[in-house]
Each structure stands twice: as C-alpha cells, then as structure tokens.
Amino acid sequence: MSITVRRPIHHYSPTREIRWRRRSILGIILLVSAVLQGAGAGAGILFHFRPDLVLIAVVCWSLREGPRGGWWAGAAGGILSDLFSAGILGANALSLAAAGWLAALASRSLYRGHLSTRILMVAFAALVSGAIYYLLLVLFRSPPAWPDAWRRILWPRLWQTTLISPLWLIPVDRLLGGRR
Numbered sequence: 001m002s003i004t005v006r007r008p009i010h011h012y013s014p015t016r017e018i019r020w021r022r023r024s025i026l027g028i029i030l031l032v033s034a035v036l037q038g039a040g041a042g043a044g045i046l047f048h049f050r051p052d053l054v055l056i057a058v059v060c061w062s063l064r065e066g067p068r069g070g071w072w073a074g075a076a077g078g079i080l081s082d083l084f085s086a087g088i089l090g091a092n093a094l095s096l097a098a099a100g101w102l103a104a105l106a107s108r109s110l111y112r113g114h115l116s117t118r119i120l121m122v123a124f125a126a127l128v129s130g131a132i133y134y135l136l137l138v139l140f141r142s143p144p145a146w147p148d149a150w151r152r153i154l155w156p157r158l159w160q161t162t163l164i165s166p167l168w169l170i171p172v173d174r175l176l177g178g179r180r
Contacts, residue, residue: 018177025175029057030077033168038084051164052126052157054081058096059125060172062104063112070100091136099129115166122165123158130154 062070078093
C-alpha cells in the first residue's frame with residue numbers, strides 16, 4: 001500500500017501578503033497624491049506652487065522595485081493624474097511610466113537609499129516626464145512654443161517638485177515599509 005501526498009494548489013506565503021499590502025499602500029498614496037495635485041491645480045494655492053506629488057511617489061517606488069515596478073507605478077499614477085486633470089487621457093500615464101522606468105535604470109549604479117540620490121532622481125524624472133509630455137503634445141495637439149513651455153511649465157515644475165521632494169519622499173518611504 002502506498003500513501004499519496006497531495007499538495008494544495010495555493011501555498012500561503014507571507015512575502016506575497018507583504019508585497020500585496022505594499023502595492024495597496026502605493027495605490028492609496030498615488031490616489032491621495034493625484035487628488036491633492038488635481039485639487040490644488042485650479043485653486044492657485046500658495047502662489048501657484050504645484051509640485052508633482054505623483055511623480056515623487058512613482059520615483060520612490062521605482063527606486064525600491066526597479067525598472068519594471070517603476071513602469072507600472074508610473075502608468076497607474078499617470079492614469080490617476082489624467083483622471084483628475086484636463087489633459088490628454090493617457091499622456092501623463094505614458095510620461096510618468098517612462099520617467100519611473102528611466103529613473104530606476106539611471107540609478108542602478110548609485111546608492112538608492114540615500115536621500116540625495118532620491119532627490120536627484122526626482123529632478124531627473126521631472127525633466128524626462130515634462131519633455132515626454134511636451135513631445136506627446138507635439139504629436140496630438142498644438143503645444144506652446146518650446147521657450148514658452150520651458151519658462152512657464154517645465155522649469156517651474158522641475159524646481160517645485162525637486163524642492164518639495166524631501167518632504168514627500170520621507171512619509172512615502174515610511175508608509176511603504178522603510179528601506180529594503
């Protein structure tokens with residue numbers, strides 16, 4: 001007589017639960033960031049100071065999870081940003097996904113846990129995301145002239161997002177579970 005041992009189809013894994021919990025927290029952070037960003041855009045709060053909070057959360061996630069995680073977080077954050085803005089649907093999603101992916105690739109040789117690296121990657125991602133968004137405007141709409149877009153849109157977004165990034169990176173990093 002032989003005994004057959006059957007294994008269950010689903011094995012409980014505590015790491016899988018932690019992964020899904022962190023992804024859920026990221027979704028909530030992206031939603032709150034998109035709502036805050038969308039609500040503050042039309043109000044002119046703090047003298048037209050409008051940092052891209054979604055971009056900061058995407059860069060934080062992409063530095064933790066790598067290029068693939070940065071791409072998916074950027075796409076999700078961009079879709080949420082598109083839902084709360086009046087822009088082209090999908091343009092923010094594509095530009096933030098590419099920025100998250102490129103930030104993770106560019107930071108491979110750097111120490112990702114250091115705050116200065118994260119701030120540098122936020123500035124890089126803001127520049128890349130703005131340039132990609134402008135190129136999408138060139139393809140699908142008539143954009144403003146490049147010098148005007150740089151002076152009024154891209155440069156203020158770059159320095160405002162970089163300036164506020166330490167204040168937003170620290171709580172996002174703590175909510176996602178600290179350093180890996």
